[in-house]
Amino acid sequence: MRINDGVKIMNFEEKTIGRAHTYKGSIIDVETLEVVLPDGKKATRDVVLHPGASVVIPVNENGEIYMVRQYRKPIEKITLELPAGKLDLGEDPEICAVRELGEETGLIADEVKHVISIHSTPGFSNEVLHIYLATGLKEGDAHADDDEFVACEKYHVNKLTEMILKNEITDAKTIVGVLMADKFLKGEISL
Amino acid sequence: MRINDGVKIMNFEEKTIGRAHTYKGSIIDVETLEVVLPDGKKATRDVVLHPGASVVIPVNENGEIYMVRQYRKPIEKITLELPAGKLDLGEDPEICAVRELGEETGLIADEVKHVISIHSTPGFSNEVLHIYLATGLKEGDAHADDDEFVACEKYHVNKLTEMILKNEITDAKTIVGVLMADKFLKGEISL
Numbered sequence: 001m002r003i004n005d006g007v008k009i010m011n012f013e014e015k016t017i018g019r020a021h022t023y024k025g026s027i028i029d030v031e032t033l034e035v036v037l038p039d040g041k042k043a044t045r046d047v048v049l050h051p052g053a054s055v056v057i058p059v060n061e062n063g064e065i066y067m068v069r070q071y072r073k074p075i076e077k078i079t080l081e082l083p084a085g086k087l088d089l090g091e092d093p094e095i096c097a098v099r100e101l102g103e104e105t106g107l108i109a110d111e112v113k114h115v116i117s118i119h120s121t122p123g124f125s126n127e128v129l130h131i132y133l134a135t136g137l138k139e140g141d142a143h144a145d146d147d148e149f150v151a152c153e154k155y156h157v158n159k160l161t162e163m164i165l166k167n168e169i170t171d172a173k174t175i176v177g178v179l180m181a182d183k184f185l186k187g188e189i190s191l
Numbered sequence: 192m193r194i195n196d197g198v199k200i201m202n203f204e205e206k207t208i209g210r211a212h213t214y215k216g217s218i219i220d221v222e223t224l225e226v227v228l229p230d231g232k233k234a235t236r237d238v239v240l241h242p243g244a245s246v247v248i249p250v251n252e253n254g255e256i257y258m259v260r261q262y263r264k265p266i267e268k269i270t271l272e273l274p275a276g277k278l279d280l281g282e283d284p285e286i287c288a289v290r291e292l293g294e295e296t297g298l299i300a301d302e303v304k305h306v307i308s309i310h311s312t313p314g315f316s317n318e319v320l321h322i323y324l325a326t327g328l329k330e331g332d333a334h335a336d337d338d339e340f341v342a343c344e345k346y347h348v349n350k351l352t353e354m355i356l357k358n359e360i361t362d363a364k365t366i367v368g369v370l371m372a373d374k375f376l377k378g379e380i381s382l
Binding site for chain 2: 011012013014022023025026027028030032033035037038039044045046047048050053069070071072073074075077078079081116117118119120121122123124125126127128129149151164165167170171172173175176179183189
């Protein structure tokens, strides 16, 4: 058992000694790295390169959150998620958050504040998700991308928390965002 | 604005009309699908195939959680995460949870209960993470895989929640697990 031997962690790093671009997709690429482990042995690491994305928690004065329902091909399921979308090249995450909110829900927000940024799956991808809380909402017209089919639905945060516990909402970023909104609405955190 | 037009969601599905295995890695593969969109147009979808993983929240009677610190090559960072590891072929997620807990922390648990299962990033991967709460813990000897370098550290759930809000813990599954443990310890959920 090695409890609290965090002092040795500086040795954990894996030095890159080789790098190959092994897959090029439209959204993701794969880079395969040859690394040296802390004990001097060599290993390979596949890294799924992703441009990063912004996630928005649009919450109104009644504690209701606007969600999007969409089909997710990788899991062959219709999911209920917070509005989100990937960053354009060089795009500021906050600008992206505002843009995606408009595209997917038609909402315009008075105020957009950064909550936290998270790694979706740091074991095999560099994807970062920047989570924003949007308040002072006005409804407008959604204008999703041509190949994007989403429906906007509104739920109270308590209902969403219940759906998380019942395992009806399964998207990691959405669970994190809803639980953060819950803390915000209860006054447990301020932004 | 299309609030609550969820009735139309049955049309969201994307039918697969072509499938190619475009990358084969050691942990992940990529499959590229040709799909028909709801409007009849065609599109391609890259899907990162992952075997799935189990995640454990090992919590003791003092509200402390055993965490692992490790280096994550994809983000070039040392992270603090809940113990977790991928499923062996055909392995039951609960068996995997018990195995990974032993390997990474040396802990043996009296009781292991399923909390929820989540999708890390359903936009581009099929990865499912099965989250378990482990209680009645006994410390033993860790026995990590040969190419696994991890240090086990113990923190109170309140400290971990604080670290999440300060954006010091960024791994999505860990954030979900710690916030679930917090609800469990406060009696807000029972398993």
